[in-house]
Amino acid sequence: MEVELKLLLAPEDNDKLLHHPLLDTPARVQQLTARYFDTPDLHLLRHGAGLRVRKVDGEWIQTMKAGGSVQSGLHSRNEWEGPVDRPWPRLGKLRKMVGDDEHWLSMLDVPELKDRLEPLFVVDVQRHSWDVEIGGNRIEVVLDVGHIERKAHKVPVNEIELELKEGDPAGLYAFALQLLDDIPLRISNINKAQRGYMLVRETGNAPFRAQALALEVDAPLSDALPAVLGNCLEQIQRNEIAVIDGHDPETLHQMRVGVRRLRSALKLFDTVAPCPPALQEDINWLGAELGAARDWDVLVSSTLARVDASQMELQSLALQTAHAKRSEAAQALLSPRYTRLMLTMGSWMLQTAPLLNGSAMQFSRQSLQHLHKSLIKRANRMNDSDAASAHRTRIAAKRSRYALEFFHALYRSKGTHTYLKALAAVQEELGQHNDLAVADHLLQELAQQHPQSSGAIQFARGYLLAQQATQAADLNAIRNRLHALRLPHSRH
Template sequence: MIEVELKFQLPENKKKSVLQALKAKTAEKIRLQAKYYDTPDRLLAQQHVALRLRLEGQEWVQTFKASGKTHLERIECEVKIGKSNAEPEIDLSLFQAYPEVMQRLQAALGDQAKTLCMQFKTDVQRTYRVVEVDGTHIEICLDDGEVSTPERAEKICEVEFELKSGSAETLILFTQEWVKKYKLWLDVRSKAERGNLLATNQKTSPATKAKALVLDKKMSNDMALRLMIGNALAQLLPNAAFIAEGIAAHEHIHQARVAIRRMRSALKTFGRWSSDVDTSWEAALGDLQRELGVSRDQDVLRDEILPKLVESGAPFKSLPKEKYGQLKAYQTFEKPEHVCLLLQLLAFSIHNDKSSKKKNLKKQASDTLDRLLKKIIQDASKFASLKTEQRHRLRKRAKRLRYSIEFVSGLYKSKRVSQYLSQLQSIQEILGDYNDMHMTETYFEALTTEDPTYWFAVGWSRGQQSQLIKDASEQLERFRQQPSFWKTK
């Protein structure tokens, strides 16, 4: 019942090349016409469940689908109906032989099963071929068609790689050559999600935020790190899909940056826990974060800094057009090198290294956090006298400590962790404000040669920095006096 697959969006101008790669003349072809059902208030979609009736060639198939443990997996249950003179209707009793499916449908629908109705359709021409890679059988499919409602339609042009047998890790790594050759970009959204958005006339789902990770203190360090990376990818990949399509809201970009910072924190802090970590990953994630950071800085300048400047009497009311909007964030997740990076991290996250020795995970985590804290304390005691780049280094370390603690927090008593994180988050916020003011100073100072009125913003941001340095020093001193929760019995 577990379907393992990866899906990528395909640029229209690469479709012919992919068909050639699939050897379209001898590849299998089938038309797939599907109807998706839900209640009027989308009870199934709310639980990430899909019900589908699909005509596959001349045979009807009824399918239940639900999200799996990772974005690589989906729960799938198919019941073959066969040929039918009349178009069949959805019939939940066909799943009676599958108790788990019936339980999930009952939990989602309650007494609303009778209100199920067709919400949208898909109609695609599938060209596919099965290949063997190191003993792993992979079905490569090109789906070309559309998803539609009576009011609107949206193009489908995507490539799917489905694991028929063998290693999921091999499947993931195999897709990299296709990404490089055909400019594919990773899309974890299902056709059902796209159809639901179309049916409700929405462009995007809400931005995906981080979910709590609970580690088992008996697991190996290696497995703990892989779960951290998988947890961060679960936050990043849905947001990245909307960004790559060019329809993301600011919150999608923000949450993508948070997910990348969390992954970088895991690799920097706990990277030594696994011998399979590629030392280039952290730097590559840094490049990815910086590309998205330009967009973030522009948003902060426009939405937060500019209104404060105007309120303070600035002699200008807007940002220079030639300086704003230079970055198109969607390009970040279309780049083959970034897509391949995400695939490598995904492969790492699902690999189970059974040879890895189990150690005292809680002690290892405590020792690791302690080393990072000592570096922060050393700079915290002299924050006011630090150079600007040293203050930024402290800010990054404080942020890394926070994310690192969140990853391993389940190993400790929750009340002490929450109290510690609360104070750490306050420090992170004030250091973030300081960083924004320094960014503001740098931005406007570069504009003063074109327009001297921007010196107002430079002076204003410097004044803000002076006050923030004083406030941060006081908070850091209080933080220095606080005992770390991982040292308490």
């Protein structure tokens, strides 16, 4: 199993790495050219594998990487590597290296795979590498500078790889944090093969939604914590590039949802693994940066659409602010604070999880019961004259829904689906009311910044306040539905 941390840096900062005091020996320098192979229908990619042949010091080396996971930039993958006598894969040799792993053997044994393979893209880099021993860990540090090429299209490569040769994976985060003190860095959650496949498929950065989390029924809590938190981090980080480089409001929304899920998960595990205050403060900062931009997106794309369409001046002012907030959110993601947050989060997870005792099932059952009781208590206190009471119920519904989504694999599907569907509906109904309240606050802010447009802004505020009064959620009906809800039964 290969374990490495991937980091991005700007080309103008390469010299800082090349002369960094942590790298106190001369670098080995190699020119590496690798061809990546797959079938026209991308058989290997669809099975989570990548196959390359690379020339190293005059020798052809065949490598297949497959499976594994990525959390906070830490890539853990199965790797099979060995010499071949040509710049083309030798599947017979690869099968021998895979050995008795039936899953990957079956992927390689599909009919006519040998004849269908073709080179799809080339990765050409100059590699500087060092061997570092630090904190009881042996780490290979690599700087790759070059490009990925597919036909006439090229994308640049300028990245650091920290590969753990011996020791504790948390040591990779510790080393990266030391580099971050001197060099602006960003975590990379996609590897060169994935970037090459993006060229092949001509795909952009689509919104990445939370993926279903698979947990074994008998999973220990020590496995559940990194699985749940890693699932949240994946949603955050897989939307990162699209938020920085793109304009799709949905990518920002999905990244913000990922942060909300992460905060909810940390609160869920607080009794057994309290999050360090400084780390929690940084997560709250990230949530605030994304939340400010998302609130303006909602105002522009949804809330103001309910107002008279002739209010073009107001739409234009709100859109300008939404773009400015999006830019601020992007800058936050490019900041050292964000990188430090993700590195620290990854390190804390690795060091905390092994200390946990007990089963995921027992923990989830107790947590869900507690959250359900809290939800009912909040629902009982809802009052039409107190908007905050409905908001608190919505938050409680969201926390219960996220918790069950995290542990859904441990519970019977029918009851789980019913429970999640009901909570999502409650969130939606109470959320519409909250959107209008947030919109009123944003419009007041806009009026202070643009007093010359106060007439149009006050008209919109009045219109939305009237809607809020006439389309209020039926709190009694919501309360009754929540009282009728029953937690799903476990699979045991």
